[in-house]
Amino acid sequence: MNAPSYDTDLLVVGAGPAGVAAAVMAASLDMRSTVVEAERVGEKLHRIDALENVPGAWSAGPQLADALSQDLARLQQVGRCTVVKARCTAVAGHKDHAELELNDGRKLTGRAVIIATGVTELLPADVSWISAPNEFSPAPLWRSTPGSLAGRTYVLGGDRPLGTWLRAHFEIHKQLYVLCPPSDDYKTAEIVHDERVHLVPVSHIAIETPSYGSAWTVRVKDRRGAEKAYSIDTLVNNLGTKPAAIPGTHQDQDGYCPPHLQHPRVLTAGDIRSGRFQRIITSQGSGAEAALSLYYDRALPRS
Template sequence: MLDKALSQQLAQHLKLLRQPVELVASLDDGAKSQQLLELLNEVAALSDKVTVVRADDDERRPSFAIVRAGTDVSVRFAAIPLGHELTSFVLALLQVGGHPSTTAPELVEQIQRLDGEYHFVTYLSLSCQNCPEVVQALNLMSVLNPKITHVAVDGALFREEVEARGVLAVPTVFLNGEVFDQGRMTLEQIVSKLDTSAGERAASALNDKEPFDVLVVGAGPAGVSSAVYAARKGIATGLVAERIGGQVLDTMAIENLISVPYTEGPKLASALEQHAQAYDVDIMELQRAARLVPAAEPGDLHRVELESGAVLSGRTVILATGARWRHMGVPGEQEYRNKGVTYCPHCDGPLFKGKRVAVIGGGNSGVEAAIDLAGIVEHVTLLEFDGTLRADEVLQRKLHSLSNVDVLVNARTTEVTGDGAKVTGLVYEDRTSGEHHTLALEGVFVQIGLLPNTEWLEGTIELTNRGEIVIDERGATSVPGVFAAGDCTTSPYKQIVTAMGSGSTAALSAFDHLIRTTAPALASTDA
């Protein structure tokens, strides 16, 4: 199952094992069990510290546990961990085998201090780029704390279980039998949700920070670019955000970042974080901005109040809060979110195998989603509000070549219907005739563009009627000393490469503003 190059790489990784590991398999007579056994045997052949044991003692088959020999330390996969989860498998092998994690020591101690019994189950799909971070976080927690257990379950492999639990979006995490959370989560986010006093401690630490020369709010491509450019000037730079990477984390294939022919969102987000960490940037994650208080007089400090209650200040501020998927705003959408209404075809598509679904939106994202889903589901109906599709011609040709796809233009979605537990249909208006029609289906994938994350700025700086921050060619906003960059602004093109460029422009403009107003002592002439 593993090609020669991958086997060689894995063999090198397994040299890091410090303690013997057993791969304890629970199998039946099915083809998937044979496939899993083949994978486990191939891995075991690469290291004398890894052995395969047949137990057949788990109710989920095929599944296997990675067990530190002679101990209770273990991680379980009810999956054949290939695709995006291969990295999760390798990391779990190393961590169970005693190889130390690179996680910050204070976070490791926080995990080890968690008291209580925590039994996690994560439902995933192998095509989901958001799932590995959650799986890897919970796997590590189960290795570090004996009171924590974790099972990663491939929803496509255990469809009856997924349907019985009403799982229609991945990753979905259950804790002690109840839904814990859904969607991408970092290790820090999971731990802070369990450790209820963590937020108060973090807010107190943030309040003690000295003012920054440049305070960047948001850590997508624009925010990280701003922070790197500011830090290279030798000035005090802070970067505050919910997560490094922003919307990039939810992006699958990236093929138009110049000089990088192909990458994936999570990989780019990791590279952004590493680049920021290479400089003297104070990175403050798991924080959401709530209010901007501009300086009262020239030379005074701008303040950013956070939802946690903490307050940060800066001589200049760069707003790079990005954008999020736009919602339809129709009855039933929120009620059935993650119960059939979803915004990520790559992540959730496998859960709708053999079902009828709709895609809302005829731009590139919508058409690409419909093409991808057509290979999984029984039937796709794409609905576009305008009279024509807006996607690139090459995508439209591919779409129209698919036999299980219908395209409806001049179609305005008016309602998502359901039975209280899951989506059962969609109502749309034919904008030409005014007639309403109902489609029977089980999934609705919304792909209708972006909405800037700027609600918290209303009444403070100039925004357009679409909520975009108005900026000039230098990234300056209507408030002196406050700059903005990326998808949250009036920049006409919402692309990763343009966001990076606007971030660097905003940082250079902020530095120029500081020179002219406060002349920071550490200023350099580095371009």
């Protein structure tokens, strides 16, 4: 019987903390990896100004993102890793290999694949308490610089990045009007006493397309059913996140991709696994562990 053949030992999708840790671990075990990244290495970290709970001297996301880039550059120099800039559009596990489809039409094969695509922004169309035109796509708060928040600024949702953003920009004295549905109430404890936050409890909001030259209008229904319309200068998205699942992975009821649901040749690591383990240190640990488990898994034949 012919030995199975594939392009590389390990395919990794996503070059965040989990994906890079997987590639580093694979290299230390003499495995070759190909890392597919849609944006840039450490994309999310580049936008996190203040980091907490990360061992080492990392207090800012861009520092850690640069370190991850250097890790991958070092692996590439010694021929242990290839980095491909593309978006992965599908994954499949087969009897003797795993396969990825990329948005540029390429297909990559490996002995196994680690999916480490993290989470991505929830959009207004994903939540039932907002009605908005299809073209309405507000910028995420956590990617916004204070200078980009012009005039009267509304924040859609009370998810936790708001607290991080306020801590990172303690020098900013701008008032933020936070449109908060009942489902976000429990997340607002850390910001409710911040004098820059004006919480607006809502049950539903409707966003209306601006007519020529005017601003967006938001029609707010409060928790007692009373309605009010506001004209908005700036509106930013703080709705939270959803798993960046790839077609071909198996999702649980919340859309996450826990490892135990996947094909034996498709492993998952980092934030994509669950809403409960979303930290840098757990992402790194799970990425490294996934690569190590592949090394020890005799049931998956090598070429």
